[in-house]
Amino acid sequence: MTPSLAITLFLIGAAGGFLSGWLGIGGGIVVAPLLLYVPPWLGLPPLDMKVVAGLTMVQSLFATGSGVLVHRRFHHVSRQLVLWAGLSTAGASLAGALASAYVSAELLLGIFAVMALLAAGLMFVPRR
Numbered sequence: 001m002t003p004s005l006a007i008t009l010f011l012i013g014a015a016g017g018f019l020s021g022w023l024g025i026g027g028g029i030v031v032a033p034l035l036l037y038v039p040p041w042l043g044l045p046p047l048d049m050k051v052v053a054g055l056t057m058v059q060s061l062f063a064t065g066s067g068v069l070v071h072r073r074f075h076h077v078s079r080q081l082v083l084w085a086g087l088s089t090a091g092a093s094l095a096g097a098l099a100s101a102y103v104s105a106e107l108l109l110g111i112f113a114v115m116a117l118l119a120a121g122l123m124f125v126p127r128r
Contacts, residue, residue: 005044012038013059020063021070028056029116036109049105049112057093 016031035052039045047055071077100108 002044004042005039008039008042008044009035009055013055016056016059017063020060021067024067028053028060028112029119031056031059032112033116049109050100053100053108053112057097 012031012034016034019025019030032052035047035055036049039047068077068082
């Protein structure tokens with residue numbers, strides 16, 4: 001890894017982590033497009049979608065962990081919800097990671113694009 005790529009990845013991670021903590025959004029929604037498009041824009045080698053998926057998972061793990069520590073202080077973390085949602089998410093994430101070995105990077109990118117568009121659309125649906 002070149003120093004330029006390392007600095008770029010560090011800055012993308014810092015921006016994604018900040019936005020994840022500030023806005024409470026998943027890091028993958030912010031970090032994945034940055035990882036896919038910023039390095040080539042800067043003349044650096046592009047990253048494969050499978051590498052990007054792995055990097056966003058690591059970023060999300062650390063963003064989630066630090067967020068839980070802060071929000072727990074203010075009693076905004078439900079232990080029961082964390083237990084049930086966390087266990088199901090962990091199991092499904094493991095299954096998805098194993099399944100990703102059998103699909104192309106292009107298919108993963110397409111699935112990510114559809115999910116990102118759905119998430120963006122849902123942001124405009126009024127809550128009751």
